[in-house]
Amino acid sequence: MSVLGYVRRAATVLTTWHAAGIDDLRAITQVHITRAVAELTGSPATARAVALRSLFRALKREGLIFRAPARNAPVSAARALPKPLDEDQLRGALQRIPAPRTQVTFVLAAVHALSAHDQRGLLIDDLDRSRGTLKIRRPGSLVHVIYLDELTDRHLAMWLAERDRRWPAGTNPHVLVTAHTANDPNHPQVSSNALNKPLRRLGHQFGRLRRDRILDEARHNCDPLNLVRLFGIHPRTAMTYLNAAHPGRFRPDAVAP
Helix, strand or coil: CCHHHHHHHHHHHHHHHHHCCCCCHHHCCHHHHHHHHHCCCHHHHHHHHHHHHHHHHHHHHCCCCCCCCCCCCCCCCCCCCCCCCCHHHHCCCHHHCCCHHHHHHHHHHHHHCCCHHHHHCCEHHHEECCCCEEEECCCCCCCEEEECCHHHHHHHHHHHHHHHHHCCCCCCCECCCCCCCCCCCCCCCCCHHHHHHHHHHCCCCHHHHHHHHHHHHHHHCCCHHHHHHHHCCCHHHHHHHHHHHCCCCCCHHHHCC
């Protein structure tokens, strides 16, 4: 949350206190904070609590107040924390997937945490197997580059060989195609259903595979920048996963929405 975001969320409360005759923030107690937060529910309540806590922490740091009444403001419900996928569901999954394209989608989700939306937009021109890289283009974001491990590279090669065998004249520039899109002159992306349906039959979901992969990485590396670099996620999202992987280790306001 930006400084401006904190100010905006706190402004309503400050205005209410001023209307009630409180012109000195040193007069604010934990009771005032609790009542202000209780006016809202869910994420808005948590966002207000985070904003107030950060405000009073800054004031104390500057020596303008002597205590931080919002220190214990409730912020634990800021966001539902991700939970890992059961390891039994992953074991031997690739061996149970017969189609090369579905194997690729599974690996890209389970190893590189790519969503179905990410995968639909993958372009052949953005795949550089000689350098072992694949560019991920997300609207409104910088291009994210993933580095291919041996498993991913092998399954991509198997899929591209299968694609060339089945549709040798196909001109669709996307990595993932179907019988309907391979030769379509409009070069459409593969549908979400075409990617999701085969995985659902095996009990998997893109979202769960992606969350499990990021959470597993968070368990092994506590650096949020590592998660940002690996998966191209927002720093706040990275802190959410770190808080889930290491409960109590990180400040609650670090995972605010």
